[in-house]
Amino acid sequence: MKQKKQSLGWVSEHSEWLAQFDSATLLSKILDLYESEAIYIVDKNQQVLYWGGGMEKLTGLRQENAVGKPCLAEFTLAEIDDNQEQSIKLSQANGDSITLKKVSQILFDRSGAFAGGIAVLTEALESAPATFVPKVLATAKQNFHGILSRSPTMHDVFQIIQNAAETEATVLVRGESGSGKELVAKAIHTLSARRNAPFLAINCAALSSNLLESELFGHVRGAFTGAIKDHSGLFQRANGGTLFLDEVAELPLELQAKLLRVLQERNYIPVGGNRTIAADVRIVAATHRSLREEVKNGQFREDLMYRLRVVPIFLPPLRERREDISLLIWHFITQHNDERVRIIEKIDPQAMRLLLDYAWPGNVRELHNVVEYAFAVGRGSTLRLSELPPEFREPRVVGTQKQPAKRNPALDTEDEASAIRQALEQNHGRAGLAANVLGMSRATFWRKRKALGL
Structure with missing residues (x-):
C-alpha cells in the first residue's frame, strides 16, 4: 500500500509533465520496455488483452493463442486481487511444475466499475536458481529465411x-x-x-x-x-x-x-x-x-x-530493435550447443543485463561474435559475466559532445512534411511501410508525424 501511495504522489506531483502525453502511447512505451517480462492484461470479462514475451517463456503459451481468449483460472484477476501477492503452480509443456509469484493491479473505469487488471509473474526463489534465464527461441513467424526478428x-x-x-x-x-x-x-x-x-x-x-x-x-x-x-x-x-x-x-x-x-x-x-x-x-x-x-x-x-x-x-540497426537481442542470443547459443563442445543452458543475470543494455555498434554480426567468444573462453552450463569480451566489463564513458544527427537520405531534397506525406500516400496509409521507406523506426516516424500534424 505504501508503494501505491508513493506512485500516486509521483503522478500528482508530475501531472503537468504527464499531461503532454497520450495515455495510450505511454502505456505502449512502458510495455515495450518490459516486453520480455511476464506481464499480462485482462479485461473485465477475463479475456486476455496483452500477453508479454515473458509469459510465452514461462507458460509455453504463444501470444497468438492467448490474446482475445479467456485466461486460465490461475491467471484471472478479481477486484479483491488489487496489489496482492499470490503464489501459483504452473505445469509447463515439458511436464515440470514451477512456482510463480503473481502481483496484480486492478483497473477501474471512470465510473468506478471493475474494468480488468494488469499482472506480473516472477519465479519464486525456490523454483529456479538465480542465474536462470528462460530460453527465447524463434518461431516460424520470427524466422524469415534466416533473418530472425520479432520487431x-x-x-x-x-x-x-x-x-x-x-x-x-x-x-x-x-x-x-x-x-x-x-x-x-x-x-x-x-x-x-x-x-x-x-x-x-x-x-x-x-x-x-x-x-x-x-x-x-x-x-x-x-x-x-x-x-x-x-x-x-x-x-x-x-x-x-x-x-x-x-x-x-x-x-x-x-x-x-x-x-x-x-x-x-x-x-x-x-x-x-x-x-x-x-x-x-x-x-x-x-x-x-x-x-x-x-x-x-x-x-x-x-x-x-x-x-x-x-x-x-x-534495415534498422539492432539498437533500434532491442526486443530481438535475447532472441538472437539464444539462437546463436543453440547453434553452438549443437557442436557439443560446450552446452550453455543459463545466462547469469549480470551478464544478461549487460548484453541487453549494450549498444551493439557491430549489430547482429557483433552479437554472434560475442556468443562465439563466450563459448571459446568459458566452460560449464552458465554463461557468466567473466566470459564476455573486455569491452563489456569496462566502465562506460559518456561523451561530452553530442554527435550531429545523421541526415535521413530520403529527406535530402525535400522537407520532412512532404516526404512523410508522400511515403504515406505511396504505401496507402500504412505507417510501418512508410517509416521503412524513409529509413526511420516506427517510433521516430510516429513522433515526427504527430509533431508535423500529419
Missing part, C-alpha cells in the same frame, strides 16, 4: 522483401555493417523466379579497381600482364540468377559507368574484349552510406543511383 519494423521489411522478390526490380539495401544486408539479398533471390539459378556476391570495397573490373565483367586472354587465359566474370557466372553487390558506394567512378550500361542495355564487354555479352542478371546492391550524399560529393553517379534504388529497403 514490427522488421516484419514490415519482410513484407517489402516478399513483394519485391516477385518482380525483377533492382533493390538497394541500406543498413549498418553487420545488420544482415546479404541475408536480405539471399531472401530476395530465394523467393524469386531465379531461385534455381546462381546467387553470387562480391564486396566492392575489397578489391582494387582493376581486379574488381575483371572479377565483375571477366577478361580475355592477353588483356593485361598475367591474363594467360579467358576469365568468366561474375555477370557471366550468375547468368539467370542474382548478383549481390555489397558496399556498392565504394565502386570506382569508371566502373560505375560500366555497371550503368549493364543495367540499361543488359550487356557488357569483358576487359580487353571486342564483343558484347548478354547479361541476364538481377542486381541487389547494398551500402551503409547514403548514395544521395555520395552523389552530392561527386563520388557516385546520380543516374546509377536511380537505377539501383528502384526498391530501397532500410
Whole structure:
C-alpha cells in the first residue's frame, strides 16, 4: 500500500509533465520496455488483452493463442486481487511444475466499475536458481529465411522483401555493417523466379579497381600482364540468377559507368574484349552510406543511383530493435550447443543485463561474435559475466559532445512534411511501410508525424 501511495504522489506531483502525453502511447512505451517480462492484461470479462514475451517463456503459451481468449483460472484477476501477492503452480509443456509469484493491479473505469487488471509473474526463489534465464527461441513467424526478428519494423521489411522478390526490380539495401544486408539479398533471390539459378556476391570495397573490373565483367586472354587465359566474370557466372553487390558506394567512378550500361542495355564487354555479352542478371546492391550524399560529393553517379534504388529497403540497426537481442542470443547459443563442445543452458543475470543494455555498434554480426567468444573462453552450463569480451566489463564513458544527427537520405531534397506525406500516400496509409521507406523506426516516424500534424 505504501508503494501505491508513493506512485500516486509521483503522478500528482508530475501531472503537468504527464499531461503532454497520450495515455495510450505511454502505456505502449512502458510495455515495450518490459516486453520480455511476464506481464499480462485482462479485461473485465477475463479475456486476455496483452500477453508479454515473458509469459510465452514461462507458460509455453504463444501470444497468438492467448490474446482475445479467456485466461486460465490461475491467471484471472478479481477486484479483491488489487496489489496482492499470490503464489501459483504452473505445469509447463515439458511436464515440470514451477512456482510463480503473481502481483496484480486492478483497473477501474471512470465510473468506478471493475474494468480488468494488469499482472506480473516472477519465479519464486525456490523454483529456479538465480542465474536462470528462460530460453527465447524463434518461431516460424520470427524466422524469415534466416533473418530472425520479432520487431514490427522488421516484419514490415519482410513484407517489402516478399513483394519485391516477385518482380525483377533492382533493390538497394541500406543498413549498418553487420545488420544482415546479404541475408536480405539471399531472401530476395530465394523467393524469386531465379531461385534455381546462381546467387553470387562480391564486396566492392575489397578489391582494387582493376581486379574488381575483371572479377565483375571477366577478361580475355592477353588483356593485361598475367591474363594467360579467358576469365568468366561474375555477370557471366550468375547468368539467370542474382548478383549481390555489397558496399556498392565504394565502386570506382569508371566502373560505375560500366555497371550503368549493364543495367540499361543488359550487356557488357569483358576487359580487353571486342564483343558484347548478354547479361541476364538481377542486381541487389547494398551500402551503409547514403548514395544521395555520395552523389552530392561527386563520388557516385546520380543516374546509377536511380537505377539501383528502384526498391530501397532500410534495415534498422539492432539498437533500434532491442526486443530481438535475447532472441538472437539464444539462437546463436543453440547453434553452438549443437557442436557439443560446450552446452550453455543459463545466462547469469549480470551478464544478461549487460548484453541487453549494450549498444551493439557491430549489430547482429557483433552479437554472434560475442556468443562465439563466450563459448571459446568459458566452460560449464552458465554463461557468466567473466566470459564476455573486455569491452563489456569496462566502465562506460559518456561523451561530452553530442554527435550531429545523421541526415535521413530520403529527406535530402525535400522537407520532412512532404516526404512523410508522400511515403504515406505511396504505401496507402500504412505507417510501418512508410517509416521503412524513409529509413526511420516506427517510433521516430510516429513522433515526427504527430509533431508535423500529419
